Amino acid sequence: MKHLFLLFCSILFTASFAQKSEDLIPRDAVTVFSINNFTLLQKVSLDDLVKYEFMAEVQSELFDGSTSGKTLKDAGIDFDQKMNIFYGRGKEYEISGFTFGIKNKADLFQVFDDFQLADSKIPGTETYTSFFNSLIIKGNSALLIRVEPLAERVNELTDSIWYANGNESPWADAYEGMEEDLKEESEKEVLQEEIYDEMPEATQPKTEDEFPVAEENPLQKNYYEMRDSVEMVLQIGFLDAICKDLFVSNLNLKAVDSRFAEQLTHPSEAIFFLDNSRNLQQSKKIWYLETMFPTLYTDLKELYTGNVLLGDLLLNNNSIEFKMESRYGEKLGSIYEKLNHSKFDKKVLNYIHKDNTAYFTYNINLREAYEQAFKVIMPILTNEKNTQMSTSVLALDLLNEFINKDALFGTYKGSMFGTFNGIKKVKTTKIEFTYDDETFEYQEKEVKAEEDMPIFTLGFSTERNDIPLKVLQHLSRLTSRFQNKGTYWVFENAILNAAPLYMIANEGLFIFTNDQDLAENHVNGYGKEALAKKDAAKAAKSGSMYANINLAQAIDRFPRDFFTPKQNEILDAMRGKTGSMELTSSKTTKEKTSFDLLYSYGGTYDNAGKYLLDLMNSLYIISK
Amino acid sequence: MCLFGRIPYFCFMNKLLIIFGLLISVSLSSCIEITDDITINADGSGLFKYTINLSESKVKVNSLLALDSIEGKKVPTLAEIESKIGEFKKILASKPGISNVKIEADFTNFIFKLTCNFSNVNTLQSAVKEVIKEISNEKNIAELEAVWLKWDGQKLERSIPDITIKKSKEFKTEDIEQLKKGKYTSISRFAKPIEKCSNPTGVISKNKLATMVQTNIYSLTKNPKLLENTIYLFPNKN
Structure with missing residues (x-):
């Protein structure tokens, strides 16, 4: 009995401490998608899965012909564990990959058939490799990872070794005599081919595409060979360090970031984690700040500390809900809080037609945010003891004193709205050729034509309509393209050099639109044809941001030419889906702002997993 | 893939008039009208005119020109297009037997005319x-x-290079609709009267000195021989 009890305890102990897939996410991961309700994806074919950008970019070459006709269910994956997709960029390397549970290793290697068993340096783990990818299995969980040393670091080390060995610049030959050659070329206009033909083959110059010639001594490496070696050594070193962290020290993202650990406990279908503060620190552009203004860099880092975006994806009966929480530190939070301390301008609702396809309202208080930002950021800038920075601080201080802030923030308070009403025919002209029957000589004739154009309206709240009107009056003296039509202004051929832009200044709003009907017939708003009270109330109640899209209409009406082929692919994937998408936001506090994106779809759906992946992919692309 | 690149004959013409191709490459599924007009004098010399008219799609062309790239290919700026036009004109004018090269580029209506x-x-x-x-x-x-x-x-025998039309199978429905609206007009003029022409859709002008063949662009992608034409002049009276 005693032995049985001991055995039971040891099994329980092992099970409790066995690493699950979420325990294998490296702490360097900055962005993580974690799918909890993985069973949803059982029906998704692997071929479809690898087409998504978030998968394709991670490890697309892993999935070659071996995935053909197979679903995730056939891949030996354990659907009771979470699947976590991660990406991260540090100071020295970039990581990407995913972690998952394993149910049947034999099935798994039917799909991961390119992987070869390698020596494992960590006891209790199995390592498989394929090109630059490593698959590390511990118990029933696996980590598929690619570690790529940053090019700058590789170059820096290679250069250092190269020059320390007494070598000259690897590009010295390329530049040698270049000036002379250029001079000669401009003097004698003789085709290079002619010279080459006359030269003996051995002395003919090398072509651009020629590979560097290997040295006679195989131990003597040329620059590129040395660079490859450096890269490989770094890669192995970084991977070893990551594995030691994960499998020996149990240092993973979940262990080091309580926010992520807490997020993982949510009973949602999937969770999302993006550490913005680390994104800022690792940004390529920040190095200048770090080098030139170290104090400022430290202070800014502090300002951004705690800046994370956390998300939950919930799959309901007829909707998918994405709840996001933007968290930040106290100082940054104080600016956001002031920025969002604004009363909703109900007048904008009168300019949103009830049948519109998509609209948004954005409600902020720029004046208060400016004052708070000045209070928070100026001491940080002043702290930096540097001539350049001191001059900038002085300039900012003087501008703050001299600028008429009442006029500036009275003209643009920060609140705005926008609508998209799909595509309408707009009147343009075209040139036609008319042919004379006698001679077939032709003449050009301008005739009226119609073209499709997306119809939009963008307006902002203002206390000083007189200021933009002043600008328009002056512009109308300069060109006849600006015309005062009494209740509105028109700027001819402003949009794509073909269609007019209308401007309406009314009731504390200044509106830009290419909707002729709005300008000519509804300068005071749509009245009874405006947004329904129920919808208007939702927009008014939301925090700083509200958006509503009639998905079926919007996607069908989106002008394809304005998007890249990849974006069009995503839109195509969304086509045929009915329902609406609504974005609401909470009141902003010093700690956080919450956003809720609700995608309600009508009717039934065949494959919830596909919906989930479509949405996740869109989020991935947006967050990249 | 640009529309021009999808059409075999246009693909050739794109190379033929690369600078126009640059512009057309941003026109994707725009409605396009092309006119080629060749005049042959009694001594065999002549005048060549080539016109591309995108005025019916100027909103679309402007919107595409506003993009940085399409399918990974950089969209040229107007300044770059003008510069390429200048380059093309210079090279063509330097060729023996070619004179009076003129290129008119109307960037308001997007009409481009080459004459030489x-x-x-x-x-x-x-x-x-x-x-x-x-x-x-x-x-x-x-x-x-x-x-x-x-x-x-x-x-005069006018034909189209034998180029595969397999690319045309890649057209999307919306492209096909635009291609059907597009028009290609081929005119041949002579100093002497025309007796007949081989193309069944070809028409002869009332003064008998010109012949014209018209087709829509989509049909041309399906059958590049639609513009082939042999024009016979009345024999000289001895």
């Missing part, structure tokens, strides 16, 4: 081939081996 005089049709063909080679930096372009203009003093 030639000493005989062979010099025109050679010049065009050389310009294409110089601009494209390709020495061996199979399509250039074809002879699309042949003149013996009594008859």
Whole structure:
């Protein structure tokens, strides 16, 4: 009995401490998608899965012909564990990959058939490799990872070794005599081919595409060979360090970031984690700040500390809900809080037609945010003891004193709205050729034509309509393209050099639109044809941001030419889906702002997993 | 893939007039009208006119020009297009037998016109081939081996290089609709009256000195021979 009890305890102990897939996410991961309700994806074919950008970019070459006709269910994956997709960029390397549970290793290697068993340096783990990818299995969980040393670091080390060995610049030959050659070329206009033909083959110059010639001594490496070696050594070193962290020290993202650990406990279908503060620190552009203004860099880092975006994806009966929480530190939070301390301008609702396809309202208080930002950021800038920075601080201080802030923030308070009403025919002209029957000589004739154009309206709240009107009056003296039509202004051929832009200044709003009907017939708003009270109330109640899209209409009406082929692919994937998408936001506090994106779809759906992946992919692309 | 690149004959013409191709490459599924007009004098010299009219799609062309790139290919700025036009004009004008090269570019309506005089049709063909080679930096372009203009003093043969039309299968429905609206007009003019022309859709002007063939662009992608035409002049009276 005693032995049985001991055995039971040891099994329980092992099970409790066995690493699950979420325990294998490296702490360097900055962005993580974690799918909890993985069973949803059982029906998704692997071929479809690898087409998504978030998968394709991670490890697309892993999935070659071996995935053909197979679903995730056939891949030996354990659907009771979470699947976590991660990406991260540090100071020295970039990581990407995913972690998952394993149910049947034999099935798994039917799909991961390119992987070869390698020596494992960590006891209790199995390592498989394929090109630059490593698959590390511990118990029933696996980590598929690619570690790529940053090019700058590789170059820096290679250069250092190269020059320390007494070598000259690897590009010295390329530049040698270049000036002379250029001079000669401009003097004698003789085709290079002619010279080459006359030269003996051995002395003919090398072509651009020629590979560097290997040295006679195989131990003597040329620059590129040395660079490859450096890269490989770094890669192995970084991977070893990551594995030691994960499998020996149990240092993973979940262990080091309580926010992520807490997020993982949510009973949602999937969770999302993006550490913005680390994104800022690792940004390529920040190095200048770090080098030139170290104090400022430290202070800014502090300002951004705690800046994370956390998300939950919930799959309901007829909707998918994405709840996001933007968290930040106290100082940054104080600016956001002031920025969002604004009363909703109900007048904008009168300019949103009830049948519109998509609209948004954005409600902020720029004046208060400016004052708070000045209070928070100026001491940080002043702290930096540097001539350049001191001059900038002085300039900012003087501008703050001299600028008429009442006029500036009275003209643009920060609140705005926008609508998209799909595509309408707009009147343009075209040139036609008319042919004379006698001679077939032709003449050009301008005739009226119609073209499709997306119809939009963008307006902002203002206390000083007189200021933009002043600008328009002056512009109308300069060109006849600006015309005062009494209740509105028109700027001819402003949009794509073909269609007019209308401007309406009314009731504390200044509106830009290419909707002729709005300008000519509804300068005071749509009245009874405006947004329904129920919808208007939702927009008014939301925090700083509200958006509503009639998905079926919007996607069908989106002008394809304005998007890249990849974006069009995503839109195509969304086509045929009915329902609406609504974005609401909470009141902003010093700690956080919450956003809720609700995608309600009508009717039934065949494959919830596909919906989930479509949405996740869109989020991935947006967050990249 | 640009619309121009999808159409075999246009693909050739794109190389033929690369600068126009630059513009067309941003026109994707725009409605396009092309006119080629060749005048052959009694001595074999002549005038060549080539016009691309995108005015019906100027909103679309403007919107595409506002993009940085399309399918990974950089969209040229107006300044770059103007510069390329200048380059094309300079190269064409330097070719033997070619004179009075003029290019008019209307960036408001997006109409582009090329005119040049030639000493005989062979010099025109050679010049065009050389310009294409110089601009494209390709020495061996199979399509250039074809002879699309042949003149013996009594008859003119106009044909289209034999180029695969498999690309046209990649057209999307919306592209096809636009292609059907597009129009290609081919005019041949002579100093002497025309007796007949081989193309069944070809019409002869009332003064008998010109012939015209018209087709929509989509049909042309399906059958590049639609524009083939042999024009016979009345024999000289001895």
